[in-house]
Amino acid sequence: MIERLLPADVSCAATRAETVPDGFLFPEEEALIAKSVAKRRNDFATARACARRAMAGLGLPPVAVLRGHRGKPLWPEGIVGSLTHCHGYRAAALAREEDVLALGIDAEPHAPLPEGVRELVTLPAERERIGPQAAEGSGALHWDRVLFSAKESVFKTWYPLTGTELDFLEADLTFSQERSAEGSEGPGGSVAAGGAFAARLLLTDPALPETLYGRWLIEDGIVATSVLVRPDWRAGEGS
Known part of the structure; x- marks a missing residue:
């Protein structure tokens, strides 16, 4: 769905699955949710799996997506993006700063x-x-x-x-x-x-x-x- 709302220079990835095969976490991401309940861990992991698929769409290698204040995702330099998750849907959208100033x-x-x-x-x-x-x-x-x-x-x-x-x-x-x-x-x-x-x-x-x-x-x-x-x-x- 998200990809239908954004232009072609935004790389989008989404899933309706509760778990995904590529839902691995980097150690520094694991540390962020070490004490979280199972649902929170799953939302976190599936959203980041989407983020890494979106990174691949921009020709970027997979990297950890950590959190700043208010849970703001911390993206690689030169990249802007946004994550979302709710029951039945998780998605990520990323773009290069030269193309997009900000997105949500x-x-x-x-x-x-x-x-x-x-x-x-x-x-x-x-x-x-x-x-x-x-x-x-x-x-x-x-x-x-x-x-x-x-x-x-x-x-x-x-x-x-x-x-x-x-x-x-x-x-x-x-x-x-x-x-x-x-x-x-x-x-x-x-x-x-x-x-x-x-x-x-x-x-x-x-x-x-x-x-x-x-x-x-x-x-x-x-x-x-x-x-x-x-x-x-x-x-x-x-x-």
Whole structure:
């Protein structure tokens, strides 16, 4: 799924398997999760297996992917990337800094957010906008979960460049849906839909534009989102 949301110069790898044959860990990665429960270890290992497949797609040798503050993946010099994992889906997306300034990906189960969470992670204006969208023939889509995932992708794009926190309420997102994917039934009866979104940042930083743009896709019970910023983004200001 993720590869369908990003351009060709981004190397993507994903799996729906709970375990993968190439899910080995380097010793320094093992040390990071030595005391973790089995599920956490498995998520960690499968996500890094995807990362190493994505590295191969860029012609890079496999290396350990350690963690910085807030769990930020530490990539080889000259590489930007993002990881995500949820039940039933793990993915990695990597690119060269000369091609991509920053990117973020996220995957979530396509289900409503837990009770009370929607109000914590969405702005009143966002709730007003997604309400009518759900009523216009797209009631099978869980827009609150799509919005949550998109904000996760925004944060993963923002944080590595700025080194500062971005709260869920500091980005105002607007969605569009492709006419060719308006809640159609996918394989197994799952909803298949997709489109684009714009994230207007209410907290700004000179490292990034004030509005970030991304894509979203729902398929086989998974919501996937992505955000990408090019190095020459300033050239498009005011255009």
